[in-house]
Structure formats: structure tokens, C-alpha cells
Amino acid sequence: MGYERFSPLPRRIDVGGTALTVWEPPDIDALIDEEAFARDERIPYWAHVWESAIVLAEDLAAGGGAGLTLLELGCGIGLPAIVAALKGFAVTASDYEEDALEAVRYNADRNGAGLAVRLLDWRQPPADLGTFDRVVAADVLYERHHATALAGVLARTLAPTGRGLVADPGRARAVDFEPACRAAGLDVERRPARRPLGATGGPEIDTYVVTRPASSPAPRR
Numbered sequence: 001m002g003y004e005r006f007s008p009l010p011r012r013i014d015v016g017g018t019a020l021t022v023w024e025p026p027d028i029d030a031l032i033d034e035e036a037f038a039r040d041e042r043i044p045y046w047a048h049v050w051e052s053a054i055v056l057a058e059d060l061a062a063g064g065g066a067g068l069t070l071l072e073l074g075c076g077i078g079l080p081a082i083v084a085a086l087k088g089f090a091v092t093a094s095d096y097e098e099d100a101l102e103a104v105r106y107n108a109d110r111n112g113a114g115l116a117v118r119l120l121d122w123r124q125p126p127a128d129l130g131t132f133d134r135v136v137a138a139d140v141l142y143e144r145h146h147a148t149a150l151a152g153v154l155a156r157t158l159a160p161t162g163r164g165l166v167a168d169p170g171r172a173r174a175v176d177f178e179p180a181c182r183a184a185g186l187d188v189e190r191r192p193a194r195r196p197l198g199a200t201g202g203p204e205i206d207t208y209v210v211t212r213p214a215s216s217p218a219p220r221r
Contacts, residue, residue: 003106006047006099013054014198015083016061022077022107024048045142046076046100052139052167054196055205057083059165060136065089068133071157073122073150074140078104078115085113089134094120122149131159135210138167147176148183154210155184164210169203177208187211 008023025047057080060070066088072081074095081093081104093104093115101117108115120129135157141147154164164186168174170193181188188211193204 003102006103008103008106011049013049013057013079015054015057015079016197018061018086020079020082020111022049022079022082023103023110024077043142044097044099045139046074046095046097046103049077049079050139050169051196051199051202052169052205053077053079055194055207056080056136056138056165056167058197059167059207060084060087060089060134063087065134069159070134070136071129071132073120073135073137073153075104075117076100076138077107079107080136080138081115082108082111082113084134084136085115086111091115092118092132094118096121120153122153125153125156129157131157131162133159133162135162135164136166137164139169139171140166141168141171141173141177144173144176146173147180150177151180151184151186154181155186158186158210158212160212162212164208166208166210168206168208170206174206181208181210185213187213 006025009026010021013020028044028047060083068089070084070089070091072093075081075093078093081091085091178188189209191207193206
């Protein structure tokens with residue numbers, strides 16, 4: 001039955017002047033699996049498009065992607081990945097949850113966006129993953145270990161002249177992300193926080209821009 005088993009409902013989101021429709025499960029709480037949480041802290045955050053994803057998608061919509069590759073980490077429903085694909089990037093959307101990959105396939109197809117999907121555990125990135133011109137993530141810094149794991153996979157997947165974009169709504173664990181990036185040999189800059197365009201309430205989203213130092217060697221494959 002695929003993604004339809006979640007009875008997803010349509011949600012209209014305006015990104016950079018373009019109206020997109022995404023389909024979300026109607027009740028995140030109903031998707032919680034207590035055994036999966038006890039095993040490795042899995043919570044179905046993937047099942048909703050959060051404000052961080054909208055801000056990240058807006059940033060990607062503001063430029064072009066022709067000839068460039070992009071990896072989204074923790075893609076969930078995949079709004080940034082879908083927008084990037086529509087802007088011409090060759091996109092790989094990745095997540096730790098198989099359900100999320102079903103969601104992004106479903107939503108990409110309905111928005112006319114061609115992309116690849118991949119199951120990805122940041123702690124054990126596959127040897128054939130490669131490197132990308134852009135590596136992006138939205139609202140993924142939930143647990144204590146996430147900052148170090150995210151910095152590590154960025155160091156592993158950023159092309160020598162690539163750029164990472166990580167959007168976060170000021171979560172407590174995000175304070176560890178900048179030092180984790182520097183420990184991984186990366187440069188990081190935080191942009192001024194902002195809300196999605198047109199929003200008058202809700203969290204302000206920090207965007208971290210991650211790059212390699214000019215003298216940094218290419219990542220080992």
C-alpha cells in the first residue's frame with residue numbers, strides 16, 4: 001500500500017513564490033513506536049514539514065542548481081530536496097527512516113521532481129556515498145550525539161568547494177553544532193535567524209553555513 005497507508009493529507013506551502021502541495025500524515029503521535037524509541041530513540045519527526053525545512057527550501061529556491069549535486073540529510077517529507085530538484089540540482093534525499101523515504105518519493109512524484117533516495121545512518125555512512133556540492137539538513141539536532149554525528153557526515157560528504165546548509169529552530173542541542181564542525185575540520189558561520197517568508201509567528205530559524213577551509217584536503221572515500 002506504500003505511503004497511502006498513512007492516509008496523508010495535502011498541505012499547501014508557498015516557497016519563493018511557487019505554491020507546492022505536500023502530503024503529511026495527519027497524526028504524528030499515532031506513528032510513535034515505543035519499541036523503536038527504546039531501541040534507538042526513533043520518533044517520527046519525519047512526518048511533518050517544520051519551519052526549518054521551509055526556510056531551507058526558500059534559500060535553495062533563491063538560486064539555481066544546474067550542474068550541481070545536493071544531498072539532504074534527515075529529509076523527512078523532503079521539501080528542501082523537492083525544491084532543489086525543481087531548481088535543477090541532482091538530488092539525493094536521505095533519511096534514517098524507511099517511512100520517510102516513502103514520503104519523499106510520494107511527494108516528489110506529485111510535485112514533478114526527480115530525485116534519488118537513500119537510507120542513511122550518519123554513524124556509518126556507506127563507502128560509495130560520494131561527495132556533493134551542497135549538503136543540507138533541516139531541524140535534525142534533537143539528541144546529544146546528533147551535533148557530532150552531523151558534523152562528521154558533513155565532513156565526509158562535502159565536496160572540496162561544497163557548502164553545507166543546516167537550518168535549526170534554536171534547539172538546545174544546536175549549541176554543540178558549531179564546535180563539532182570545527183573539531184571535524186570545517187568552517188561554520190551562523191546567519192541571522194529568520195522566520196519563513198510571510199510568517200508573523202513561530203520560531204526564528206538559524207541557518208549554519210558549513211564549508212571546508214581553503215587549505216583543507218579532499219575527503220577520503
